[in-house]
Amino acid sequence: MNLNQLAITLIGLDPENLEGLDDFKKGIRASITGSQGRQKSLLNDALDTAEAMSGHDPETCRIGLTRIGVLLELAMEHPRPAAQKVGSKKAGKKAGNDPKAVSFVMPPGLDAELLSEFVTENLEYMAQAESALLGWEKDPDDQELLNTIFRAFHTIKGTASFINLDCIMEMAHSVESVLARVRDGKTAYSAGNADLALKSLDVLKHILTRLKTASPGQPVVLPDQYEPVMAALKSLETSGQTAPVSVSPAALAPQPGFKEWLTQKSDIASGDQNGNNGKNSDEQSDSSVRIRIDRLDKLLDMVGELVIAQSMVSQDDIVLNGGHHGLAKKISHAGKIVRELQDLSMYLRMVPLKATFQKLNRLARDLARKNGKMVNFISEGAETEIDRNMVDLITDPLIHMIRNSIDHGIETPEDRRRLGKSGDGRICLEAGHSEGNILITIKDDGRGLSRGRIEKKAIERGLIEPAQKLNDQEVWQLIFQPGFSTAEKVTEVSGRGVGLDVVRKAVEELHGRIEIENAEGQGCTFTLRMPLTMTITDGMVVRVGGEKYILPTANIQVALRPAAADIHTVEGKAEMLDLKGQMLPVFRLHRLFGVAGAKTSLTEGLLVIVGEGVQRCALFVDDLMAQNQVVTKSLGNNMGKVPGIAGGAIMGDGRVGLILDIKGLITAAMTVTRV
Amino acid sequence: MNNATVAQSSQSLNAAIKEARLDSRAGKYLTFFLESEEYGVEILKVQEIIGRMSITPVPRTPEFIRGVINLRGKIHPLMDLKVKFGMEHTQITDETCIIVIKTSTIMMGILVDRVSEVANIAAGEIEDTPSFGAGIDTDYLLGVGKSGGKVRLLLDIEKVITAKDIISLKKATSQANDEK
Structure with missing residues (x-):
């Protein structure tokens, strides 16, 4: 059994019924003998975890399985032993000159404009699929979410085949087949299915970003992860009886499963139109047009000029003191229209925070798993709109703060239970408007900030004098000091402080500020307050x-x-x-x-x-x-x-x-x- | 291929390259005056010419940056070309003009004393910049245009604008005039 097969077996394991665990352990033991160095120790860790699991309650087992998954993943990332290298070499021979990298050749004669449209569009579908997958993970019975995922993968597959990008088409197709098995009840749902689908999305996203810079006829190097993920998909796909293995253009025709799903879908749509109004609200995309940003900027410039020109006319001596009342009235009417036009044009640049929030949701999920923590991530107000230019600038600080919350704020499930909290930590990301500002809050129910530790550290670092009397807010602001972040050893114990000075800097660049509310042991709330637009x-x-x-x-x-x-x-x-x-x-x-x-x-x-x-x-x-x-x-x-x-x-x-x-x-x- | 033909072909290649270079310099130039001397800038790099308008000085910038101007809602820096060339500050008169230079990387106004004409300068009328000796930058010149009894220094305006320091061209102009 190689590591890929092991990973697949792991996916099939059910925390409540660990029948297959023994086989799995056997597989790991076999792999350990064939491995060396770091990989070996990772696998040993995985085996220990598996051994320790027997006889525990399902939730502990679930955490254990997650941990094994992460270890396996790390082991796979680690340079493979010689025996496996041959395999990747063989695959690489097909296209590239570089024997190690697997690549494919861009179809010659591919229209650049078409390609860029393909990339933009598919990134959107992938975003849809990702958000649906994250939801599905929480609620595997939700057919509607599963349908959304299907729709997205199916469209990706179709458009990729249209412009002959086989690698994308094959992967999308495999994911679809795997999910079809789950939907049709041929395989039971397991967290691994969603996980694998998410990983495929990552790989596809990587390919798409590489495509952006590729030119027709040139080889494009596939991401390292392509092969292992593809292999995992393939074996899941074929482990049953019916799923088609080879991908020919004919396979693109709606398969029986797909057709079934279509009819099912229309049933739902006709049967229960009133019922799922609220649920679908974030799926209903408004009709919209894409506009080139330089044209939009030009329009805004011209509107600005119009406002100035109008005010110059209305301030003219002839208008003000010439006694032409009719003219003055007309000009003031024009002024009202111009002002309305200006207000409207400001909103043209606004985009919802949805995409950013989705990215954070995914990040929170992945981070929590890596750290062996259970986090329930809730986001609200993703429809809040913000200036397009600010979106990119706000993403990094938010990532930083979420990471901080998970790393240092949320305790491990065991610690939480000992403290009498529920095992699942909670991180709540919320956006909204207030007094012409935009507010983004990140609230967790972790251990919160410790005033004593922060003060002690600040004194050690020479940031404050021992005798200095600070109020709470002043103490909290200390964690944003550059010197504070370098205190690695202490921050690991006391929580908070890793690179938060970077966060503050970014927020200040957006003309915003950060407020902190804290209850030691109960959690901590960071509020980012920024103007709606920087323009x-x-x-x-x-x-x-x-x-x-x-x-x-x-x-x-x-x-x-x-x-x-x-x-x-x-x-x-x-x-x-x-x-x-x-x-x-x-x-x-x-x-x-x-x-x-x-x-x-x-x-x-x-x-x-x-x-x-x-x-x-x-x-x-x-x-x-x-x-x-x-x-x-x-x-x-x-x-x-x-x-x-x-x-x-x-x-x-x-x-x-x-x-x-x-x-x-x-x-x-x-x-x-x-x- | 023997050595003689190689030498021959490389010679003819060099000649062709020279020709091409000369050709690339030939064309239409917008000419203008700084004090009594006439300069030229390639017309393709000129977006427009505007008369005097209100200039907002910007503190803490090099001396040759006169300030910023509002060109239909966009802000652009304005360079006092005379200061850049080590001359006196430009006195704003009725003849003072702003030439707006636009290239792929540059969008900037330059302040000149007077705009003269658009001149068509043929390849044969352009001479390579003579070496004026130490202390004079000739890098900023495409060449010297001699047509209709006039001598004009043809500026490599991109280099002039991106240069960080003051450029001394003063002597170059007088020497070129002496040669006439």
């Missing part, structure tokens, strides 16, 4: 000499005209403001930016308090002008990054206004003044 900045126009800058409102804490008594000079150079007992450095914007003709006496202008923590300071400007909502734009590719400037915006008069980047500005100021 619009709420800003305050400040005047310095003849120049105007936009200061993001989110950065402003308070603005005040200082009394002479509150200003202190340090060594005749640096200035400090006494704000209710707190000394803040004063930076003069006109000096930082070299603007001539600005007010020079602090008591005549305004001090704006900005920044947080060590960066908190008072920025000196001449005056605050008006509050404004502006569309953030880049200063052009050839401009590079300007310290202290976040970007530009087109102002009401058609001029370019510069948006200040408070963080960059203060960093630059501090390096210059050296306070």
